[in-house]
Amino acid sequence: MTLKATDLLKYEITPFLFGVLYSRIMPKPTENSNPDSFYIYTAFRTSKAVLRSSFSLGKYASKLVQQYNKYSGYLNWQIYRASDDGIELRFPIQNDLNIDSAQFYNLIYKKLRSSTWLNTDEISEEKKFFLRGYMESRGSVDTTLKLFAQDYFYNNRFELKRVQLLTDDIGLPISYANFNPRNMQPQFVSGENKRNAQFRINLFYYARNIGFINEYKALIFEKAYNPTSKIENEGIIYYQVSVPDVNNHVAFIKYINFFTNNIYNKDLTPKKIDILRRQLGFNKGQSLNQLGRNKSIVDLFDELSEDKCALCGTNQTYKKKANGRQAFEIHHMIPYHNGQEFDNIANFVKLCPTCHRSLKKGSASKADQITSIITILGKHPEVFEYTSSALGIENLPRLAEEIWTLLG
Numbered sequence: 001m002t003l004k005a006t007d008l009l010k011y012e013i014t015p016f017l018f019g020v021l022y023s024r025i026m027p028k029p030t031e032n033s034n035p036d037s038f039y040i041y042t043a044f045r046t047s048k049a050v051l052r053s054s055f056s057l058g059k060y061a062s063k064l065v066q067q068y069n070k071y072s073g074y075l076n077w078q079i080y081r082a083s084d085d086g087i088e089l090r091f092p093i094q095n096d097l098n099i100d101s102a103q104f105y106n107l108i109y110k111k112l113r114s115s116t117w118l119n120t121d122e123i124s125e126e127k128k129f130f131l132r133g134y135m136e137s138r139g140s141v142d143t144t145l146k147l148f149a150q151d152y153f154y155n156n157r158f159e160l161k162r163v164q165l166l167t168d169d170i171g172l173p174i175s176y177a178n179f180n181p182r183n184m185q186p187q188f189v190s191g192e193n194k195r196n197a198q199f200r201i202n203l204f205y206y207a208r209n210i211g212f213i214n215e216y217k218a219l220i221f222e223k224a225y226n227p228t229s230k231i232e233n234e235g236i237i238y239y240q241v242s243v244p245d246v247n248n249h250v251a252f253i254k255y256i257n258f259f260t261n262n263i264y265n266k267d268l269t270p271k272k273i274d275i276l277r278r279q280l281g282f283n284k285g286q287s288l289n290q291l292g293r294n295k296s297i298v299d300l301f302d303e304l305s306e307d308k309c310a311l312c313g314t315n316q317t318y319k320k321k322a323n324g325r326q327a328f329e330i331h332h333m334i335p336y337h338n339g340q341e342f343d344n345i346a347n348f349v350k351l352c353p354t355c356h357r358s359l360k361k362g363s364a365s366k367a368d369q370i371t372s373i374i375t376i377l378g379k380h381p382e383v384f385e386y387t388s389s390a391l392g393i394e395n396l397p398r399l400a401e402e403i404w405t406l407l408g
């Protein structure tokens with residue numbers, strides 16, 4: 001008997017199973033509009049790094065089923081295919097709610113958000129299990145780039161931004177997370193090669209701190225890097241390797257938010273892509289650090305957002321002497337002095353100088369300023385989305401009032 005969606009939602013879901021669910025939910029195709037069932041899966045192929053004679057993938061499948069069942073809390077994982085070329089396991093879920101996979105995903109997300117283990121500061125063992133489920137089920141060990149990488153699928157803005165949960169709530173250090181929007185590669189724009197976006201974690205960080213369940217994926221790491229010490233603890237395999245000190249935290253947040261707001265679902269010409277690539281520091285000889293952090297984000301937003309006031313809607317102000325462009329100013333929706341994290345592209349709106357002045361503390365009445373904030377958030381769902389999650393307030397008037405109290 002197949003596990004029902006209602007049962008899964010009703011009973012406890014282990015952090016590992018949440019991780020696999022959060023990674024990708026597949027509809028089982030049917031002729032009806034809604035699928036009869038969903039499934040989550042893990043699938044991987046043989047790697048050149050491991051000699052075929054030294055590890056039988058075909059035989060390993062049944063052990064992997066046991067491991068996945070144990071960490072999922074359900075005896076529901078099944079071998080879909082297994083040979084020495086590769087393994088695919090599936091976890092079927094009967095769609096007794098008659099919903100589509102996006103709706104099911106949202107229900108899972110809602111349940112995940114109410115998990116108490118999500119609210120701890122440190123990366124607890126529960127959070128590590130979530131990461132293992134998320135990364136290991138579909139991730140592949142990229143020994144060339146030293147990354148644990150997985151294709152990143154999304155059907156809408158919400159799903160596109162969901163990866164931020166890994167850094168904001170799970171506590172994955174931003175410096176070890178990496179989003180690669182391959183839609184921005186020249187081959188994608190020309191139609192030559194439309195590859196999926198990828199989410200990636202530094203492989204050494206993963207091997208040392210999170211650890212592998214999948215013995216084959218661990219072995220790929222081992223064969224590629226010959227780590228001096230391996231630790232097995234309660235079925236998880238860790239390697240004592242030194243983790244490189246990388247500093248691309250600006251890039252990660254920037255890519256995700258920038259991509260969501262300015263690139264996703266927008267018509268991009270090759271010329272526009274070229275400008276974007278240069279500004280995001282993709283092209284050679286121009287690193288984000290060289291550009292200077294804060295300035296580059298504000299400039300980038302200024303350059304690419306439409307010259308239109310987010311409050312009054314005007315696109316005519318006055319011409320700036322310096323460059324002949326219309327004068328607009330960039331406003332931090334949650335004021336910058338409340339924390340460096342608010343220096344985030346999703347927190348920016350473009351305002352005409354008059355409206356910008358009217359939002360300075362004390363320059364208009366409380367009621368007027370709150371009305372203005374509500375207007376801006378109402379017109380700009382992406383800014384509402386960011387400020388709402390940053391301050392943890394979903395109610396628009398309450399959110400506006402909170403933002404008002406933070407004005408400087």
Ligand SMILES: [Zn+2]
Nearest residue numbers: 309312352355
């Ligand atoms: Zn204005």
